[in-house]
Amino acid sequence: MGPTQSAATASDEPTRLADIIAPMFSGQSGWSQRLHDGVQAELVAGADAQDDCAVFGIDGPMEIVVGSDYVRGPKFQLYELGYLSNYDIGYYxxxxxxxxxxxxxxxxxxxxxxxxxxxxxxxxxxxxLMEGIRDACRQVGAPNVGGDIGSAERIILSASAVGIVERGGSLLRTGAHAGDRLCVTGPTGVAASAQRYFGALAPDSSKLRPAEEEALISAWRRPQALVRQGRCMSTSRVVTSCQDTSDGLKAGVQSLAAASGVGFVVEESALPVAGIVAEVAQLTDGDLTSVILGDSVDFQLVFTVTEDEASRLSKIFADAGLQFFDIGCATAEREVRLRRADGREEELPGAPWRHAT
Structure with missing residues (x-):
């Protein structure tokens, strides 16, 4: 513990990242090791980059991407309410x-x-639970190759994923520039709407059709990693920054802004809206834009692309049967703002995810 830290201090995650993690791992990116035969591994993006994953460059045409995440297991609200099974949390x-x-x-x-x-x-x-993990891995063609299994006082779930990408092709958070277009791969707020609907309404007050309820809960039961979209972005070489929206769209935009040293203007009228999200917002008296931008683990990708290349990227996506939505632009002023339909600008509404301390 540093001399200026109080033993009683318990900061939130962003504060700990800024005040403890960033100084502790400062300058880590760029570290390298060389074997006796000359083969070298270089840490392209380490803990100091605060990205979705660490990136290692190795001699040859590829980089290795490694990431790790913990899941709360039975502490999921919808698991406790009986809407998610053990298979579902393994898949998640x-x-x-x-x-x-x-x-x-x-x-x-x-x-x-x-x-x-x-x-x-x-x-x-x-x-x-194990079948859920296995089947999710099969969806993307990446096997579950082992790890650790054992007893504990409750269900505890964690994992580390490994990927490969062409050298120089890793999509970091740090490359956005003023004038770049801000984009997202699809509607957000669905997972948060599921929590609002199933958690706030009594079972006998449900007003959605069964098919709509199934669409809502699927955001938690069968989330999808957007590998094809990420590969389109990486191989295009025109995407300047990227991350997923697992902490919400607002949090994603703010993270890109902080990492790249830019600001953003988000156009409210350009935000993609899922009909089910609008319907739940109305049923639960929620502000639609706040739900779209706020804490919702939708696993969409939010990214920036150079303005001159946005149309080419759109064609690359279309040729692959995919799409994305242009929702704003990067600015030199380091503020993240929402532009309402009437032209008024204000702070982004919605609460981004904050991990408990």
Whole structure:
């Protein structure tokens, strides 16, 4: 503990990242090791970059991308309410980690998992959890290659994903410049809307059709790592920064701004809106724009692209049967603002995710 730190201080995650992690790992990127035969590995983006994953450059045409994420296991609100099964949280664990690989523009090649569980957990529940992990990995063609399994006082889930990308092709958060277009791969706020709908409304007050309820809960049961979108961005070589929206769209935009040293103007009228999100906002008296921008683990990709190349990237996506939405632009002024339909500008509404201390 440093001499100026109080033993009683318990900061939130952004404060700890800024005040403890950043100084501790400052200058880590650029570290390298060389074997006796001359083969070298270089840390392109380390903990000091505060990116979705670490990136290693190795002699040859590829970089290795490695990321790790923890999942709360049974502490999911919707798990406790009975809407998510053990299979679902296993699937979610895998996809949450694989999404970080996708956000770097890399191709996932493996997942390592830590699965801890109480001794009283029935074999059927343990099997379902592991099958969820396995099936999510199969979706992206990256096997679960092992890790750690053992007992604990409760279910504890963590994983590390590994990917590969062409040298220089990793999508970092640090490359946006004033004038770049700000884009997102799809509507956000769906996962948050599921929590609002299933968590706030009594079961007998549900007003959505069964198919709509299924669409909502699928955001948690079957999230998707957008590997194809990330690969399109990486191989295009025109995307200047990127991350996923696992902490919400607002948090993603703010992270890109801070890492790149720019600001953003987000156009409210350009934000993609899922009909189900608008419907739930109305049912629960929520502000639609706040739900779209706020804490919602949707695993979309938010990114910047040079203005001159935005149309070419759009064609690359279209040729692959994909799309993205242009929602604003980067500015030299380091503020992140929302421009309303009437032209008024204000701070982005919505609460970004903050990890508990």
């Amino acid at each position: 664990l895998a996809m949450a980690n694989l999404s970080d690989i996708a956000a770097m523009g890399a191709l996932p090649i493996a997942l390592l998992t830590v699965v801890r569980y109480p001794r009283s957990l029935p074999d059927a529940d343990f099997t379902a």
